[in-house]
Amino acid sequence: MATVPLRIDILTIFPRMLDGILGESMIKRAQAAGLVQIRCVNLRDYATGVHLSTDDRPYGGGPGMVMTPEPVFRAVEALRGPDTQVLLMTPQGTPFKQAVALDLSRQSHLLILCGHYEGVDERIREALVDREISIGDYVLTNGVIAAAVVSDAVVRLLPGALGGAGAADDESFTTGRLEYPQYTRPPVFRGMSVPEILLSGNHGEIAKWRLQQSMARTQARRPDLGG
Numbered sequence: 001m002a003t004v005p006l007r008i009d010i011l012t013i014f015p016r017m018l019d020g021i022l023g024e025s026m027i028k029r030a031q032a033a034g035l036v037q038i039r040c041v042n043l044r045d046y047a048t049g050v051h052l053s054t055d056d057r058p059y060g061g062g063p064g065m066v067m068t069p070e071p072v073f074r075a076v077e078a079l080r081g082p083d084t085q086v087l088l089m090t091p092q093g094t095p096f097k098q099a100v101a102l103d104l105s106r107q108s109h110l111l112i113l114c115g116h117y118e119g120v121d122e123r124i125r126e127a128l129v130d131r132e133i134s135i136g137d138y139v140l141t142n143g144v145i146a147a148a149v150v151s152d153a154v155v156r157l158l159p160g161a162l163g164g165a166g167a168a169d170d171e172s173f174t175t176g177r178l179e180y181p182q183y184t185r186p187p188v189f190r191g192m193s194v195p196e197i198l199l200s201g202n203h204g205e206i207a208k209w210r211l212q213q214s215m216a217r218t219q220a221r222r223p224d225l226g227g
Protein backbone atom coordinates (compact mmCIF):
# COMPACT_ATOMS: atom_id res chain seq x y z
CA MET A 1 0.00 0.00 0.00
CA ALA A 2 1.39 3.42 -0.92
CA THR A 3 1.58 5.64 2.11
CA VAL A 4 1.99 9.39 2.17
CA PRO A 5 4.30 10.19 5.05
CA LEU A 6 2.81 12.23 7.85
CA ARG A 7 4.78 15.29 8.83
CA ILE A 8 4.82 16.38 12.46
CA ASP A 9 6.51 19.63 13.48
CA ILE A 10 6.77 20.29 17.19
CA LEU A 11 7.37 23.92 18.07
CA THR A 12 8.96 24.37 21.49
CA ILE A 13 11.65 26.22 23.37
CA PHE A 14 12.88 22.84 24.68
CA PRO A 15 13.50 20.84 21.47
CA ARG A 16 16.13 18.64 23.09
CA MET A 17 13.62 17.24 25.57
CA LEU A 18 12.30 15.08 22.75
CA ASP A 19 15.62 13.64 21.56
CA GLY A 20 15.31 10.42 23.54
CA ILE A 21 11.65 9.79 22.78
CA LEU A 22 11.88 10.43 19.06
CA GLY A 23 15.18 8.60 18.69
CA GLU A 24 14.06 5.24 20.10
CA SER A 25 11.71 2.34 19.56
CA MET A 26 8.65 2.45 17.33
CA ILE A 27 8.86 6.19 16.60
CA LYS A 28 12.44 5.76 15.43
CA ARG A 29 11.50 2.81 13.21
CA ALA A 30 8.49 4.61 11.75
CA GLN A 31 10.72 7.54 10.79
CA ALA A 32 13.37 5.24 9.32
CA ALA A 33 10.65 3.46 7.31
CA GLY A 34 9.51 6.81 5.88
CA LEU A 35 6.03 6.65 7.46
CA VAL A 36 6.49 9.87 9.37
CA GLN A 37 8.82 12.81 9.42
CA ILE A 38 9.11 14.44 12.84
CA ARG A 39 10.96 17.66 13.43
CA CYS A 40 11.46 19.60 16.62
CA VAL A 41 11.59 23.27 15.82
CA ASN A 42 13.14 25.70 18.27
CA LEU A 43 10.75 28.60 18.82
CA ARG A 44 13.75 30.76 19.67
CA ASP A 45 14.85 30.54 16.03
CA TYR A 46 11.87 32.78 15.28
CA ALA A 47 12.43 35.22 18.14
CA THR A 48 13.97 38.64 17.62
CA GLY A 49 15.70 41.15 19.89
CA VAL A 50 18.91 40.78 21.84
CA HIS A 51 17.49 38.31 24.33
CA LEU A 52 15.51 36.23 21.81
CA SER A 53 12.78 36.13 24.41
CA THR A 54 9.56 34.25 23.80
CA ASP A 55 7.62 35.29 26.91
CA ASP A 56 6.61 38.41 28.82
CA ARG A 57 4.64 39.49 31.89
CA PRO A 58 0.84 39.33 31.65
CA TYR A 59 -1.12 42.52 31.10
CA GLY A 60 -3.30 43.15 34.12
CA GLY A 61 -0.74 41.60 36.45
CA GLY A 62 -0.61 38.18 38.03
CA PRO A 63 2.00 35.49 38.45
CA GLY A 64 4.12 33.87 35.78
CA MET A 65 4.92 34.67 32.20
CA VAL A 66 2.91 34.45 28.98
CA MET A 67 4.19 33.35 25.56
CA THR A 68 4.35 36.34 23.26
CA PRO A 69 2.55 36.21 19.91
CA GLU A 70 5.35 37.47 17.67
CA PRO A 71 7.71 34.46 17.48
CA VAL A 72 4.81 31.99 17.37
CA PHE A 73 3.14 33.83 14.49
CA ARG A 74 6.43 34.02 12.60
CA ALA A 75 7.10 30.31 13.12
CA VAL A 76 3.61 29.14 12.20
CA GLU A 77 3.52 31.34 9.11
CA ALA A 78 6.87 29.92 8.00
CA LEU A 79 6.00 26.28 8.68
CA ARG A 80 2.36 25.82 7.78
CA GLY A 81 1.04 24.80 4.40
CA PRO A 82 -2.47 24.48 2.95
CA ASP A 83 -3.14 21.15 4.71
CA THR A 84 -1.61 21.89 8.10
CA GLN A 85 -3.56 21.27 11.30
CA VAL A 86 -2.20 23.57 13.99
CA LEU A 87 -2.55 22.03 17.44
CA LEU A 88 -2.00 23.72 20.77
CA MET A 89 -1.15 21.55 23.76
CA THR A 90 -2.93 22.98 26.79
CA PRO A 91 -4.83 21.70 29.83
CA GLN A 92 -7.75 23.79 28.52
CA GLY A 93 -8.02 21.69 25.35
CA THR A 94 -10.37 18.86 24.40
CA PRO A 95 -9.41 15.61 26.11
CA PHE A 96 -7.07 13.48 24.02
CA LYS A 97 -8.75 10.17 23.18
CA GLN A 98 -7.98 7.29 20.82
CA ALA A 99 -10.54 8.65 18.34
CA VAL A 100 -8.65 11.96 18.23
CA ALA A 101 -5.37 10.08 17.68
CA LEU A 102 -6.96 8.18 14.80
CA ASP A 103 -8.24 11.37 13.23
CA LEU A 104 -4.82 13.03 13.55
CA SER A 105 -3.10 9.98 12.04
CA ARG A 106 -5.09 10.64 8.86
CA GLN A 107 -3.84 14.21 8.45
CA SER A 108 -0.84 15.09 6.32
CA HIS A 109 0.80 17.75 8.48
CA LEU A 110 0.50 18.44 12.20
CA LEU A 111 2.13 21.53 13.63
CA ILE A 112 2.10 21.19 17.40
CA LEU A 113 2.53 24.30 19.53
CA CYS A 114 3.77 23.63 23.03
CA GLY A 115 2.63 26.08 25.68
CA HIS A 116 4.96 27.00 28.50
CA TYR A 117 4.80 29.37 31.44
CA GLU A 118 1.35 30.53 32.56
CA GLY A 119 -0.06 30.19 29.07
CA VAL A 120 -0.06 31.71 25.64
CA ASP A 121 -1.26 35.10 24.43
CA GLU A 122 -4.92 34.65 23.52
CA ARG A 123 -4.33 36.01 20.00
CA ILE A 124 -2.31 32.87 19.22
CA ARG A 125 -5.36 30.76 20.01
CA GLU A 126 -7.73 32.97 18.09
CA ALA A 127 -5.71 33.42 14.91
CA LEU A 128 -3.53 30.35 14.50
CA VAL A 129 -4.84 27.30 16.31
CA ASP A 130 -7.19 24.74 14.73
CA ARG A 131 -7.45 22.44 17.70
CA GLU A 132 -6.53 22.60 21.41
CA ILE A 133 -5.67 19.31 23.06
CA SER A 134 -5.28 18.30 26.70
CA ILE A 135 -3.74 14.96 27.63
CA GLY A 136 -5.41 14.94 31.05
CA ASP A 137 -6.69 16.93 33.99
CA TYR A 138 -3.34 17.92 35.45
CA VAL A 139 -0.87 20.67 34.68
CA LEU A 140 2.53 19.88 33.17
CA THR A 141 5.42 22.34 33.26
CA ASN A 142 5.33 22.52 29.49
CA GLY A 143 3.43 21.19 26.55
CA VAL A 144 6.35 19.37 24.97
CA ILE A 145 5.70 16.30 27.11
CA ALA A 146 2.08 16.35 25.97
CA ALA A 147 3.22 16.74 22.35
CA ALA A 148 5.36 13.61 22.74
CA VAL A 149 2.35 11.68 24.08
CA VAL A 150 0.17 12.78 21.16
CA SER A 151 2.91 12.04 18.60
CA ASP A 152 3.47 8.54 19.98
CA ALA A 153 -0.25 7.68 19.98
CA VAL A 154 -0.62 9.02 16.43
CA VAL A 155 2.48 7.45 14.89
CA ARG A 156 1.67 3.94 16.09
CA LEU A 157 -1.64 4.16 14.20
CA LEU A 158 0.03 4.86 10.84
CA PRO A 159 -0.39 1.93 8.48
CA GLY A 160 2.76 -0.19 8.74
CA ALA A 161 4.01 1.33 12.01
CA LEU A 162 3.21 -1.65 14.21
CA GLY A 163 4.64 -5.09 13.57
CA GLY A 164 1.56 -7.28 13.12
CA ALA A 165 -1.23 -6.24 10.80
CA GLY A 166 -4.22 -5.27 12.89
CA ALA A 167 -2.16 -4.99 16.08
CA ALA A 168 -3.89 -1.70 16.86
CA ASP A 169 -7.40 -2.95 16.01
CA ASP A 170 -8.07 -5.12 19.01
CA GLU A 171 -6.67 -3.09 21.83
CA SER A 172 -8.11 -1.00 24.60
CA PHE A 173 -10.08 2.09 23.46
CA THR A 174 -10.16 1.06 19.78
CA THR A 175 -12.87 -1.44 20.63
CA GLY A 176 -14.42 0.89 23.22
CA ARG A 177 -13.43 -1.64 25.91
CA LEU A 178 -10.33 -2.37 27.92
CA GLU A 179 -8.20 -5.18 26.60
CA TYR A 180 -8.52 -8.76 27.87
CA PRO A 181 -5.71 -10.26 29.99
CA GLN A 182 -2.70 -11.51 28.02
CA TYR A 183 -0.29 -14.34 28.85
CA THR A 184 2.86 -15.77 27.33
CA ARG A 185 5.26 -18.57 28.24
CA PRO A 186 5.82 -20.27 30.62
CA PRO A 187 2.41 -21.93 31.21
CA VAL A 188 3.07 -22.05 34.95
CA PHE A 189 5.16 -19.36 36.63
CA ARG A 190 5.78 -19.48 40.38
CA GLY A 191 2.64 -21.49 40.83
CA MET A 192 0.48 -19.14 38.74
CA SER A 193 -1.09 -20.85 35.74
CA VAL A 194 -2.22 -19.52 32.40
CA PRO A 195 -5.99 -20.01 32.04
CA GLU A 196 -6.62 -23.47 30.54
CA ILE A 197 -8.76 -22.13 27.72
CA LEU A 198 -5.81 -20.24 26.19
CA LEU A 199 -3.85 -23.48 25.84
CA SER A 200 -6.79 -25.35 24.29
CA GLY A 201 -6.26 -24.30 20.68
CA ASN A 202 -10.02 -23.72 20.42
CA HIS A 203 -10.08 -20.32 18.77
CA GLY A 204 -13.85 -19.86 18.97
CA GLU A 205 -13.87 -20.48 22.72
CA ILE A 206 -10.79 -18.31 23.19
CA ALA A 207 -12.46 -15.41 21.37
CA LYS A 208 -15.57 -15.82 23.58
CA TRP A 209 -13.45 -15.90 26.75
CA ARG A 210 -11.55 -12.80 25.70
CA LEU A 211 -14.70 -10.85 24.93
CA GLN A 212 -16.22 -11.79 28.27
CA GLN A 213 -13.01 -10.85 30.13
CA SER A 214 -12.78 -7.59 28.26
CA MET A 215 -16.38 -6.69 29.10
CA ALA A 216 -16.00 -7.63 32.78
CA ARG A 217 -12.75 -5.68 33.08
CA THR A 218 -14.27 -2.60 31.46
CA GLN A 219 -17.31 -2.78 33.73
CA ALA A 220 -15.11 -3.09 36.83
CA ARG A 221 -12.50 -0.48 35.98
CA ARG A 222 -14.00 1.94 33.48
CA PRO A 223 -17.78 1.74 33.51
CA ASP A 224 -17.78 5.19 31.86
CA LEU A 225 -16.58 3.56 28.62
CA GLY A 226 -19.91 1.77 28.35
CA GLY A 227 -18.28 -1.42 27.03
Ligand code: ADE
Binds near residue numbers: 090
Ligand atom coordinates in the same frame (compact mmCIF):
# COMPACT_ATOMS: atom_id res chain seq x y z
N1 ADE B 1 0.43 21.61 29.04
C1 ADE B 1 0.41 21.63 30.38
N2 ADE B 1 -0.41 20.70 30.87
C2 ADE B 1 -0.97 20.07 29.79
C3 ADE B 1 -1.92 19.03 29.64
N3 ADE B 1 -2.50 18.44 30.69
N4 ADE B 1 -2.25 18.65 28.39
C4 ADE B 1 -1.69 19.27 27.32
N5 ADE B 1 -0.80 20.26 27.41
C5 ADE B 1 -0.43 20.66 28.63
